[in-house]
Amino acid sequence: MNDTSWDSLVEHVGRIETLRGVMGTLGWDEQTMMPPKAQRLRGAQRALLSRMEHEWITDARIGGWLEALEGDADPVRRACARNLGRTYRRERGVPAELVVALAEAKSEGFAAWIDAKKRSDFARFAPSLSRLVELSRRRADAIDPHRHPYEVLLEEFDPGTSVEGLRAMFARLRDGLTPLLRAIAERPQLPALDATFDPERQTLLHREVAAALGYDLDGGRLDHAEHPFTTGLGEGDVRITTHIRADDLLSGLGATIHEAGHAMYEQGLPHALAGTTVTDAASYGLHESQSRFWENFIGRSRPFCRWLAARLAARFPEVGVDAEQLYQAQNRVERGLVRVEADEVTYNLHVIVRFELELALFDGTLSVADLPEAWNARYVEYLGVRPPNDARGVLQDVHWSGAAFGYFPSYTLGNLYAASLGATLERELPDLWARVEAGDFAHVLAFLRERRNAHGHLEEAPDLVRAAVGERDHVEDLLAYLWSRHGALYGVTRS
Amino acid sequence: MNDTSWDSLVEHVGRIETLRGVMGTLGWDEQTMMPPKAQRLRGAQRALLSRMEHEWITDARIGGWLEALEGDADPVRRACARNLGRTYRRERGVPAELVVALAEAKSEGFAAWIDAKKRSDFARFAPSLSRLVELSRRRADAIDPHRHPYEVLLEEFDPGTSVEGLRAMFARLRDGLTPLLRAIAERPQLPALDATFDPERQTLLHREVAAALGYDLDGGRLDHAEHPFTTGLGEGDVRITTHIRADDLLSGLGATIHEAGHAMYEQGLPHALAGTTVTDAASYGLHESQSRFWENFIGRSRPFCRWLAARLAARFPEVGVDAEQLYQAQNRVERGLVRVEADEVTYNLHVIVRFELELALFDGTLSVADLPEAWNARYVEYLGVRPPNDARGVLQDVHWSGAAFGYFPSYTLGNLYAASLGATLERELPDLWARVEAGDFAHVLAFLRERRNAHGHLEEAPDLVRAAVGERDHVEDLLAYLWSRHGALYGVTRS
Numbered sequence: 001m002n003d004t005s006w007d008s009l010v011e012h013v014g015r016i017e018t019l020r021g022v023m024g025t026l027g028w029d030e031q032t033m034m035p036p037k038a039q040r041l042r043g044a045q046r047a048l049l050s051r052m053e054h055e056w057i058t059d060a061r062i063g064g065w066l067e068a069l070e071g072d073a074d075p076v077r078r079a080c081a082r083n084l085g086r087t088y089r090r091e092r093g094v095p096a097e098l099v100v101a102l103a104e105a106k107s108e109g110f111a112a113w114i115d116a117k118k119r120s121d122f123a124r125f126a127p128s129l130s131r132l133v134e135l136s137r138r139r140a141d142a143i144d145p146h147r148h149p150y151e152v153l154l155e156e157f158d159p160g161t162s163v164e165g166l167r168a169m170f171a172r173l174r175d176g177l178t179p180l181l182r183a184i185a186e187r188p189q190l191p192a193l194d195a196t197f198d199p200e201r202q203t204l205l206h207r208e209v210a211a212a213l214g215y216d217l218d219g220g221r222l223d224h225a226e227h228p229f230t231t232g233l234g235e236g237d238v239r240i241t242t243h244i245r246a247d248d249l250l251s252g253l254g255a256t257i258h259e260a261g262h263a264m265y266e267q268g269l270p271h272a273l274a275g276t277t278v279t280d281a282a283s284y285g286l287h288e289s290q291s292r293f294w295e296n297f298i299g300r301s302r303p304f305c306r307w308l309a310a311r312l313a314a315r316f317p318e319v320g321v322d323a324e325q326l327y328q329a330q331n332r333v334e335r336g337l338v339r340v341e342a343d344e345v346t347y348n349l350h351v352i353v354r355f356e357l358e359l360a361l362f363d364g365t366l367s368v369a370d371l372p373e374a375w376n377a378r379y380v381e382y383l384g385v386r387p388p389n390d391a392r393g394v395l396q397d398v399h400w401s402g403a404a405f406g407y408f409p410s411y412t413l414g415n416l417y418a419a420s421l422g423a424t425l426e427r428e429l430p431d432l433w434a435r436v437e438a439g440d441f442a443h444v445l446a447f448l449r450e451r452r453n454a455h456g457h458l459e460e461a462p463d464l465v466r467a468a469v470g471e472r473d474h475v476e477d478l479l480a481y482l483w484s485r486h487g488a489l490y491g492v493t494r495s
Numbered sequence: 496m497n498d499t500s501w502d503s504l505v506e507h508v509g510r511i512e513t514l515r516g517v518m519g520t521l522g523w524d525e526q527t528m529m530p531p532k533a534q535r536l537r538g539a540q541r542a543l544l545s546r547m548e549h550e551w552i553t554d555a556r557i558g559g560w561l562e563a564l565e566g567d568a569d570p571v572r573r574a575c576a577r578n579l580g581r582t583y584r585r586e587r588g589v590p591a592e593l594v595v596a597l598a599e600a601k602s603e604g605f606a607a608w609i610d611a612k613k614r615s616d617f618a619r620f621a622p623s624l625s626r627l628v629e630l631s632r633r634r635a636d637a638i639d640p641h642r643h644p645y646e647v648l649l650e651e652f653d654p655g656t657s658v659e660g661l662r663a664m665f666a667r668l669r670d671g672l673t674p675l676l677r678a679i680a681e682r683p684q685l686p687a688l689d690a691t692f693d694p695e696r697q698t699l700l701h702r703e704v705a706a707a708l709g710y711d712l713d714g715g716r717l718d719h720a721e722h723p724f725t726t727g728l729g730e731g732d733v734r735i736t737t738h739i740r741a742d743d744l745l746s747g748l749g750a751t752i753h754e755a756g757h758a759m760y761e762q763g764l765p766h767a768l769a770g771t772t773v774t775d776a777a778s779y780g781l782h783e784s785q786s787r788f789w790e791n792f793i794g795r796s797r798p799f800c801r802w803l804a805a806r807l808a809a810r811f812p813e814v815g816v817d818a819e820q821l822y823q824a825q826n827r828v829e830r831g832l833v834r835v836e837a838d839e840v841t842y843n844l845h846v847i848v849r850f851e852l853e854l855a856l857f858d859g860t861l862s863v864a865d866l867p868e869a870w871n872a873r874y875v876e877y878l879g880v881r882p883p884n885d886a887r888g889v890l891q892d893v894h895w896s897g898a899a900f901g902y903f904p905s906y907t908l909g910n911l912y913a914a915s916l917g918a919t920l921e922r923e924l925p926d927l928w929a930r931v932e933a934g935d936f937a938h939v940l941a942f943l944r945e946r947r948n949a950h951g952h953l954e955e956a957p958d959l960v961r962a963a964v965g966e967r968d969h970v971e972d973l974l975a976y977l978w979s980r981h982g983a984l985y986g987v988t989r990s
Contacts, residue, residue, distance in 0.1 A: 018543045021536060022517065029520060033528070037714035037731035041516060044729075048513045052547075219532035234539075236532035 001068040001077065009065045013084065014275030016056050021234040023049050028231040028239055032223045054099075058092045076276050079458045083277035086159065093143040102135045106402050113401035120391035122372045125401070130368045132403045133361050140362075150362040154406035157284040158413060160460030163359070166409055169416065169475055174352045176479040178382060181345055183492040184333045185384065190489060193329035195319050197249045197312075205315050206242055206253065209308070210260040213294060214445040215240070216267055228255040230291075232266030232281075235274070239263075250329060253308075254295055261294030262287060264445060268453040282452075283461035284407065288414025289421065290448060296344050296415075297422040297481075298444060300330040303437035331489050335384050337392045345486055346383060348415055348478075353378045354397070354408040362405070417465050419478035421448070424469040496563040496572065504560045508579065509770030511551050516729040518544050523726040523734055527718045549594075553587045571771050574953045578772035581654065588638040597630050601897050608896035615886035617867045620896070625863045627898045628856050635857075645857040649901035652779040653908060655955030658854065661904055664911065664970055669847045671974040673877060676840055678987040679828045680879065685984060688824035690814050692744045692807075700810050701737055701748065704803070705755040708789060709940040710735070711762055723750040725786075727761030727776075730769070734758075745824060748803075749790055756789035757782060759940060763948040777947075778956035779902065783909025784916065785943060791839050791910075792917040792976075793939060795825040798932035826984055830879050832887045840981055843910055843973075844877045849892070849903040857900070912960050914973035916943070919964040 001009075023046070030042055062084065069081035109128040116125035140149035151163040203222075211217055225241035232238045240259035244252045265287055269279050281287045298304055302323070309323035333343045339350035357374055360366035366374055375394040380386050387393030399407050425447050426432055435443055451468035459467070465474075483494045496504075518541070525537055557579065564576035604623040611620035635644035646658040698717075706712055720736035727733045735754035739747045760782055764774050776782045793799055797818070804818035828838045834845035852869055855861035861869055870889040875881050882888030894902050920942050921927055930938055946963035954962070960969075978989045 015543060018539050022521065022540050022544065025521060025524060025540075026517065029524065033716065035712070035714050035716055035732055035734075037711070038728070039731070041729040041731050044513050045517050045520075048510060049517065216532070217530070219530050221528065221530055233533070234536040236534070236536050237530055239530075 005068055010275035019053055024231050024233045031225055062088045079278050080276045083457055090143050094139055105131050105135055109401040117391050117395045120389040122390040126368050136403050136405055150359055157407050157410050160462050170352050172475045184490045187490040190328040190332045196246050197316055199244045199246050201315050202244045206256040213260055213441050215260040215263050228259050230259045230262035235271035238266040257299040258291045258295040261291035265290040265453055268449040270454055270456045278456040278458050280457045282457045282464055284410035285413030286461040288410050289417035292414045293418040302327045303433040306437050307439045337387050345482055348412045349382045351408050351412040358405050416474035416478050419481050420469040420472040420474050423477045505770035514548055519726050519728045526720055557583045574773050575771045578952055585638050589634055600626050600630055604896040612886050612890045615884040617885040621863050631898050631900055645854055652902050652905050655957050665847050667970045679985045682985040685823040685827045691741050692811055694739045694741050696810050697739045701751040708755055708936050710755040710758050723754050725754045725757035730766035733761040752794040753786045753790040756786035760785040760948055763944040765951045773951045773953050775952045777952045777959055779905035780908030781956040783905050784912035787909045788913040797822045798928040801932050802934045832882050840977055843907045846903050846907040848873045853900050911969035911973050914976050915964040915967040915969050918972045
């Protein structure tokens, strides 16, 4: 490809990226600042920008550029050909009427889900869900009729991941987690943190912790939102949100560390390569590996709890909490019903339930009507609890109402990658935990950035992970880590 | 024009309006929320959307629609032809290279102004200002070589206003204000408010007051900004900002009432006519008349001060301030140097100085080099004070650095319109002040909305005002109001 064509491509893709930054700003505003009566106006704004984005991403010139890029040896151009080609084919492959039908079905689906969850009645959501599954299957077939439809959907979140690879990994993980969970359930429970912390000072603490980890607040913000999230809008603008509750310090703090992890990944992307697609995150799973790494591997470690205890003592002298109390409360395991409240041991079982059910829906081996019973049966089998109703069972998550089939696996992929990263970091940085206890996180961030983050989407996520940690068994890394940390706390050992 | 063409026009203009709402959201975010490091990214976003807006507003189809609209008797279509035609001709008339040159000159001009103001050295800003005047003159000539260039620039803010009309009105106003100011200066000064108010409770008070006046906070927000402003983003989303200072209750509260006035005007526009240009504000002067009406005519009245004193007593029981103290402090007149700190009597003299100087710059009777001395001479003549330096003199306002020549008159136009509105309302609603004292502002808002606001830009501002108040002498209305309120407080009578 000659340099003039490449420059045109970079300019065009740069425009799309800039537009996405605008859309992201509107999305952030909608969830944090927008007045309630602006809903309809914001919908019109979103529709306008989405139409433009679709027009630009399906611009016929892209086809010519992609042809010209074939066989190019430059790594950035090669990555661009792969990433842009995928988006281009996915966006152009789906007929316009299907795009419209899906958009309508999502919008109806979301309303139906809200209603069904409020009444805890899956039957009210079932027709919408059936339609969403059907339309998503048709969409997958339109993109690539030769692949498993679920894999085509999965590709949107975690390109480079196969259904068979996931199925095997997740089955091994599930079979490794259930004995750990059973062993822990037989031991005396660890105490939760029973203390109240002034919300205003909590906000200050959150800012202090996020900044200490390495989140650059001059290129970001920390606001409140019911469901915390991170928005990466481009270079110099990566915003996080959290929730603060007086009687639950650790939930909000965990959210802040988690979102700061996402944000540090965004801040570390190779922004100088804007317009080449390489500045994008490599995958949802990789993104999640960063947030989980900080939240769990670092944030729930004993050395971190020691550092945190000192920060707490300085800010909340009226509350007496020591490091060991924090450490136990942070790693308390409970067989719960709700994914977003889950601890590290049970969390992936929640995800695996959803993965298996999604796969069955798209395999055609499970009907939407049978979904609640299949859900409940798996909860009994894997987690030992039976949801008392649909609201706390099959209706708990928003994802399916937006046809985000294939999204859930990225949560567990993130945990798997994070485990191998943790094992590698522990080996390579012998004084890791002494540094963490001293509040020195610079080496941790540098490790993450050098290893994979600064490559953006130059390679696919699984390849980036392999380059970072070598050939490792992620499932084994995660199981070893969980047995080691939680096994020690609960006094159980792996047989 | 047939209905199909009209529908296409409305769809196209609706798209432009929606895009402007997006740009407005980014602008609001930039001034209230955006992290400092996002400056460059936001610049790229703004540039992208501005280019699109320019493309859409100069779309050749508009020319055809305008032809088809000629002679259409429907009032909305007639207004659309006038408003859209003006924008279309203005945007298409200016050659692209001049647009680029002006954008660059503004950006350089802003930096030069910041630097010059910091050093209080006009010479550092003079070259930029010369260029901005020169380019603006060329722009005016490109749009319409047969009219006074200043009138062409003025049209951007206050269409339907002539230079000769303004010159005559402002000269009469100036000649009427100077004797009032001289008389007041010879009298004992009124006391300022010397008390401190807890900032957090001030914020609650601001919300209470804005809501009581009629600002719908479910379709808006109140945030903090160094220089308060209002952003109307469309139906259901009109946001205001204010500043809060512990030792200056009235400055911040005045800002909130002022911005709430702007916001209520935006909220009262005929949103059902979206896509026709009629939902736009009719002019800057008309917009300003609403903010000034609430801020001054209502907000600095004795009955309002009585109502406010009761609200203050409830929220700040530790501060003893009575209604008469508030009333005097609200209407204290001072010969100051700075427009944005000016009281009602001197405010318009600040504006008239700028209007006369702008006009002389575009007449060619004043050179940029002579501007500081001309500025200072007028301050001595009209206000009786001489700026000790450029920072508090000719460099105080940002407007010229952005080539916003012709903007200043709208401030005084707003005061003039507001005075006639006030006189009309007092005549038509005999129990006006009893209602205000009781905190019942519904009739005031209804009066403003019915009279002009709900017409949006159906007619030009001067015609809307005429329809609202009849044939009134705005200068006489404003002078009579100021002599009456301030004359009484200072014990002077009009000779």
